[in-house]
Amino acid sequence: MGKKPARKYTKITGPAYVRKEYMGGIPGSKIALFVMGNLSRDFPVSLSLVAKEPCQIRHNALEAARIFANRYLVKAVGRKNFHLRIRIYPHHVLRENKIASGAGADRVSSGMRHAFGKAVGTAARVKSGQKMLSVGIEGQNFEDAKEALRRASYKLPTPCRIVVEKGEELVVGA
Numbered sequence: 001m002g003k004k005p006a007r008k009y010t011k012i013t014g015p016a017y018v019r020k021e022y023m024g025g026i027p028g029s030k031i032a033l034f035v036m037g038n039l040s041r042d043f044p045v046s047l048s049l050v051a052k053e054p055c056q057i058r059h060n061a062l063e064a065a066r067i068f069a070n071r072y073l074v075k076a077v078g079r080k081n082f083h084l085r086i087r088i089y090p091h092h093v094l095r096e097n098k099i100a101s102g103a104g105a106d107r108v109s110s111g112m113r114h115a116f117g118k119a120v121g122t123a124a125r126v127k128s129g130q131k132m133l134s135v136g137i138e139g140q141n142f143e144d145a146k147e148a149l150r151r152a153s154y155k156l157p158t159p160c161r162i163v164v165e166k167g168e169e170l171v172v173g174a
Contacts, residue, residue, distance in 0.1 A: 003120075003121075004096065006058055006061060006157055007157070009056055009058060009094050009123055010055050010056055010157045010158075011055070011056070012054055012055065012056055012125055016091070016092050016125060017092055017093045017094075017095070018091045018092055018093065020093065023093060023119060025118065025119055026093055026119045026122065027119065027120065027121055027122070029059045029090055029122055030059050030060050030062075030063040031059055031062055031063045031066065031086065031090070032063065032066075033066070034085065034086045034089075035083075035084070035085050035086075036066075036070050036083075036084045036085075037070075037073070037079065037080070037081075037082040037083045037084050037136075038079075038080045038081065038082065038083055039083060041080075041083065041136075042136070043082070043083055043136030043137050043138060044138065044139060044166070045136070045137050045138065045139050045142055045145070045164070045166065046134060046135070046136050046137075046164070046165040046166045047134070047135050047137070047142075047145050047146060047149060047162055047163065047164055047165065048087075048131040048132075048133065048134045048135075048149075048162070048163045048165055049131070049132050049133040049134075049149045049152060049153055049156075049160050049161075049162060050129060050130065050131055050132070050160060050161050050162070050163050051126045051127070051128060051129065051130050051132060051156075051158045051159075051160060052128060052129075052158060052159040052160060052161060053128055053158050053159060054125075054126060054127050054128050054158075055125075055126055055157055055158040056092060056094075056123040056124065056125050056126070056157075057088070057090070057123060057124045057126055057132070057156055057157060057158070058090070058094070058121055058122070058123045059090040059121060059122045059123065059124075060121070061155055061156060061157065062086060062088070062090065062124065062156075064155040065132075065133065065152040065153070065155040065156055066084075066086055066133075066152070068148075068151050068152050068154070068155055069084060069133060069135070069148040069149060069151065069152035070084055072144070072147065072148040072151055073135070073144065073145065073148045076141070076144040076147075076148070077137065077138075077141045077144050077145075081137070081138060081141060082135055082136065082137045082141070082145065083135065083136035083137075084133065084134070084135050084148075085133070085134045085135075085136075086132070086133055087130075087131045087132055087133065087134055088124040088126060088130070088132050089124060090122035090123050090124040091122065091124065091125070092122060092123045092124070092125050093119050093121075093122055094119070094120050094121045094122065094123055095116065095117030095118060095119055095120065096117050096118060096120040097112070097115040097116070097117040097118075098117075098118065099111070126158065131163075132156065132160070133149060133152055134165075135148065135149060146162055149162050150162065
């Protein structure tokens with residue numbers, strides 16, 4: 001059975017379900033790295049991708065955004081000329097009540113009776129105005145960092161904006 005559409009999990013409903021020590025069979029997070037690029041340097045310009053609306057972001061969407069931004073920055077400015085960081089972590093466990101379909105499914109499935117569901121993945125709960133990804137970069141590479149964050153926002157289920165945090169005097173045409 002394939003994954004259900006992400007729009008089923010985008011809205012925040014109910015309390016967070018995060019006590020993993022009491023749960024079994026939680027699939028691991030697909031996020032490979034949270035910090036990429038040159039970690040030893042302090043860059044003068046910093047940009048962040050900020051959520052405009054509250055939502056839940058699945059771990060595979062975060063990984064897709066990370067890969068998209070990282071690949072663009074490596075090609076545009078080089079591996080040692082940026083610092084990319086994912087600022088949110090998928091704590092919330094998503095559950096799904098799998099209902100059998102096909103021949104003989106009425107004997108196997110019990111419908112919505114005891115419909116607690118099994119863990120199918122994790123998601124990060126994001127508030128409005130919260131930073132999701134940050135990029136540190138040199139002033140001359142400002143447009144490339146802005147483009148990388150814009151492209152990463154396509155993979156996320158909420159409208160986003162790009163905020164310049166420091167080094168505004170170095171940036172021309174912000």
